[in-house]
Amino acid sequence: MxxxxxxxxxxxxxxxxxxxxxxxxxxxxxxxxxxxxxxxxxxxxxxxxxxxxxxxxxxxxxxxxxxxxxxxxxxxxxxxxxxxxxxxxxxxxxxxxxxxxxxxxxPMEGEDEITAIADSLEELRQRSIRVVRLNLVEKLASDLQAKNDELEEVLAQLHQAQDQIVTRQKLAELGELTAGVAHEIKNPLNFMRNFSEATDELLVELRETIEELDDEDRKAVGQIVDDIASNLMRIEAHGLRADRIVNDMLSLGGSGGKFESTDINEIVSLFASLAYNGSKAMHPELQLIIQEDLDPNAGEVTVIAGDIGRVVLNMVNNSCYATDEKRLAVGDGYDDYLPIVWLQTERRRDRLEIRVRDNGTGIEPDIMGKIFNPFFTTKPTDKGTGLGLSLANDIVREHGGSIEPKSQPGEYTEMVVSIPIR
Ligand SMILES: Nc1ncnc2c1ncn2[C@@H]1O[C@H](COP(=O)(O)OP(=O)(O)OP(=O)(O)O)[C@@H](O)[C@H]1O
Ligand SMILES: [Mg+2]
The missing domain is CATH 1.10.287 (Helix Hairpins)
Known part of the structure; x- marks a missing residue:
């Protein structure tokens, strides 16, 4: 109005x-x-x-x-x-x-018609300024909304790319794991083959013996039967082990494992061995000694077994790489170098500690704060995606625990995983 x-x-x-x-x-x-x-x-x-x-x-x-x-x-x-x-x-x-x-x-002063009109003009000027400002704010808001939409789209694409990379990383892990599993499974299978062959021979012997059975021979048959029974027990035990390895591998391939009571030492040992054998299968020249110092009281802890295995796998993989880098740097003062990875478990009152330590290249202090960042890597693109420790960190956090990295460049790296006991 x-x-x-x-x-x-x-x-x-x-x-x-x-x-x-x-x-x-x-x-x-x-x-x-x-x-x-x-x-x-x-x-x-x-x-x-x-x-x-x-x-x-x-x-x-x-x-x-x-x-x-x-x-x-x-x-x-x-x-x-x-x-x-x-x-x-x-x-x-x-x-x-x-x-x-x-x-x-x-500016106009006075009581006449022109001053009255000047007042109205000034009022109109003020209103116009407000309208212009309002329009500007509206335009900025709509520009901002457009930019926001754009960013959301980029973010969605980024998430998609990230998912793809994580999937690729999992597949790469699975590839290494399969190589490790192939090696691991060969051992129990060899045992099973040898023992079943031996059992076959014993059975042939048994048949022959039964035909000419007298008292003395009956004793001998009893002995053979005992041996067969013992062999069959071993075959069963190794068969179970092979079965467990395959199960662990499958639980590592997919996500969404369950929290269940788990023999921690067995998981640490198995997955370290899978990582080592996987790396060795890909780089036959790899030399590494794995030293285990596993707490006999570590016992059963409620964790997602495949996930904790994955943490160990990623850490030992890093250790294989770091020690191999140092080994290859011969001539740089490492001629007598013996690459070692130490695995340690320790059950404390309310938590379990898993330590993976190596005497490899170590981590420089200026990158220490970044090693858990997704995609942070110092390796060439075909050797690392920078997701290993980030995934390990996510897993340990999901268990309510933490990872503390320690290192002395050129000397050692130690990852201390601490998980509360439920
Ligand atoms: N044991 C170690 N010794 C030396 N450096 C390490 C060690 N573990 C991790 N690092 C450093 O931390 C970085 C990040 O490790 P992370 O496992 O997350 O990724 P990556 O090993 O580079 O790649 P990916 O695990 O995805 O193959 C490594 O690139 C390396 O620089
Ligand atoms: Mg890694």
């Missing part, structure tokens, strides 16, 4: 009308000046004509009226000029505002 009345008032402002008023003022002033001149003229004529009778009254009246007319005329002209100048200033203001210049304004 207010803004409409402002516009109405502004509509009253017409430069032509102001110009007409100026012209009228000047004409009126000029007329009044002419009246004064005429009066002065008559007055002096009168002085000359009427001097004889000495009467100056008529002349004085004419002079007074003429003087008054002059003052009024001059004032009218001055007012007309001032009004004209203010009207021009207003017109300039309105034009500049129309062109979008909202910084320009002309």
């Amino acid at each position: 207010k803004i409409e009345s402002d516009f109405l008032k502004l509509g009253l402002f017409s430069p032509r009308r102001q110009g007409n008023q100026l012209n009228l003022g000047i004409i009126a002033g000029t007329l009044l000046a002419a009246v004064f001149t005429a009066l002065v003229f008559f007055a002096f004529n009168d002085v000359r004509g009427e001097a004889a009778d000495g009467s100056a009254t008529w002349r004085n009246i004419l002079l007074a009226v003429g003087g008054l007319a002059t003052v009024v005329g001059v004032l009218t002209i001055l007012r007309a000029i001032t009004t004209g100048i203010r009207a021009i200033a207003m017109e300039v203001w309105i034009r500049r505002m129309g062109e979008g210049d909202l910084d320009y304004k002309v």
Whole structure:
């Protein structure tokens, strides 16, 4: 409502009308000046004509009226000029505002129509500034929204890429693991084959013996049967072990394992061996001694077995790489170097500690703070994605635990995994 009345008032402002008023003022002033001149003229004529009778009254009246007319005329002209100048200033203001210049304004004081219009114009200028600001804010908000949408899309793509890389990393782990498993499983299978072959031979022997059975031989048969039974027990035990290895491998391949009571020493030992054999299968020249110092009291702890295995696997993989790097740096003072990885478990009152230590290249202090960051790696692209420790860290945190890395560059690296006992 207010803004409409402002516009109405502004509509009253017409430069032509102001110009007409100026012209009228000047004409009126000029007329009044002419009246004064005429009066002065008559007055002096009168002085000359009427001097004889000495009467100056008529002349004085004419002079007074003429003087008054002059003052009024001059004032009218001055007012007309001032009004004209203010009207021009207003017109300039309105034009500049129309062109979008909202910084320009002309201060006006007084009680007249132009001042009232100037007040309205100022009010309108303020409103326009507010509207412009509002538009700017709206534009910024919509730009921001657009940028936000863009970022969300990029983030979604990033998540997708990350998922793909994690999947690739898992597949790579699985590849190494399969090589490790192949090696691991060969041992129990060899045992099983040897013992079943031996059992076969014993059975042949048994058949022959039974045919010529007498008392003494019956004793011998009893002996053979005992041996067969013992062999079968071993075959069963190794078969179970092979089965467990395959199960662990499968639980490592997929995620979402269950928390269950687990023989920690067995998991640590098995997965370290899987990592070593996996690395060895890929790099036959790898040399490494694995020394185990496993706490006989470590016992059963409730964990996701495959996941904890994965933590050990990643750490031992890193140790294989770090020790091999150092071994290959012969000539750099490492000629008598013997690559070693120590595995240690220790059951404390309320937690379990697993330590994986190697005497490899070590970690420089300036990168120590980054090693758990996803995708942080110092290895060439075909040798590492930088996800191993980040995944290990996620797993240990999921178990409510933590990993503390310790290192002396050129000397050793030790990862201390601490898991609360549930
Ligand atoms: N035992 C270690 N000795 C020396 N440096 C290590 C050791 N373990 C980790 N690092 C450093 O930490 C970095 C990150 O390790 P992480 O296991 O997360 O990734 P990666 O081994 O480089 O790649 P990925 O495990 O995905 O194959 C490594 O690149 C290496 O610089
Ligand atoms: Mg790694």
